Amino acid sequence: MPDLSDRLLVALDVDGLDQATTLLDKLTGVVTGCKIGNQLFTAAGPAAVEAARKRGFRVFLDLKYHDIPNTVAGAVREATRLGVFMLNVHAAGGLDMMRAAAEAATKAARDLAVPRPLCLGVTVLTSLDRHALDAELGIVSTVESHVLRLAGLAKAAGLDGCVASPREIGPLRLQLGKNFVIVTPGIRARRDSTGGHAPRKEGGMGGSGTGAPHEKMGLGGSGTGPPSQTIGSGTGAPHEKTGPPSQPDDQVRTATAAAAIEAGADYIVVGRPITAAPNPRSAAEAVLEELRG
Numbered sequence: 001m002p003d004l005s006d007r008l009l010v011a012l013d014v015d016g017l018d019q020a021t022t023l024l025d026k027l028t029g030v031v032t033g034c035k036i037g038n039q040l041f042t043a044a045g046p047a048a049v050e051a052a053r054k055r056g057f058r059v060f061l062d063l064k065y066h067d068i069p070n071t072v073a074g075a076v077r078e079a080t081r082l083g084v085f086m087l088n089v090h091a092a093g094g095l096d097m098m099r100a101a102a103e104a105a106t107k108a109a110r111d112l113a114v115p116r117p118l119c120l121g122v123t124v125l126t127s128l129d130r131h132a133l134d135a136e137l138g139i140v141s142t143v144e145s146h147v148l149r150l151a152g153l154a155k156a157a158g159l160d161g162c163v164a165s166p167r168e169i170g171p172l173r174l175q176l177g178k179n180f181v182i183v184t185p186g187i188r189a190r191r192d193s194t195g196g197h198a199p200r201k202e203g204g205m206g207g208s209g210t211g212a213p214h215e216k217m218g219l220g221g222s223g224t225g226p227p228s229q230t231i232g233s234g235t236g237a238p239h240e241k242t243g244p245p246s247q248p249d250d251q252v253r254t255a256t257a258a259a260a261i262e263a264g265a266d267y268i269v270v271g272r273p274i275t276a277a278p279n280p281r282s283a284a285e286a287v288l289e290e291l292r293g
Helices: 017-026 038-044 046-054 069-082 095-112 130-136 144-155 165-177 256-264 280-292
Strands: 008-009 031-037 058-065 086-090 116-121 160-163 181-184 268-272
Touching: 008 280, 017 038, 031 038, 038 046, 038 058, 046 058, 046 069, 058 069, 069 086, 069 095, 069 116, 069 160, 086 095, 086 130, 095 116, 095 144, 095 165, 116 144, 116 181, 116 268, 130 144, 130 165, 144 160, 144 165, 165 280, 256 268, 256 280
Parallel strands: 008 031, 008 268, 031 058, 058 086, 086 116, 116 160, 160 181, 181 268
Antiparallel strands: none
């Protein structure tokens, strides 16, 4: 199990390389890992990965590959060449596609004499709930059941783990065991002393759910996980807005960092609670302090 400081990945969901390197320079020495997703990679390309690695950061390349197996295998090979420590594919791409990704990572690492990246399957995006699964995608299933099905396929295909929301951590850990890597987005800062909320927006990655607004329950969704942790549902009382008003929160299942780790997540991805803070370094230190209890 990684050290607590290694389990926090800061989401570099910013407009360009200058913003990303400024953030990385502020966070150097506090956190060791970052997430580079579609926004930054589209703006800056592989240079973003190079800039992060040059500063000593491990990179989770969150591009969610979803294509025919041969194309995904080629993309995974190039991501391995870049030296990322973790990458993901959409589990909805199917068993053959995921198997091609896992095999490509292994072969590329051997051929290039570099470490093999962890390969994850994205389950259900945090912006989707049960209604969207049924009405829009034609999937007649609870979100939890669909996440477990996709994660099981990912494991069968040889992937190392999955991306899922805080709600599914407990059931995933029970079904797939302690060695299956779970990466969890949708992490929010604890409420402040006045009862307000931290800003809520970061690139959606995986996992979702349903339920009443702000219900208090364990993170497992099936009676597992720590009790009395507040899970956001994307509805209910307004949240404080310290970031741009044009960036609404589109994640419908969230949790605090400590709750996600206690429930069994191996890595947590934190975006705006750190990157939109007046002092990102202090905000990252606060998240780590929360994890240490």
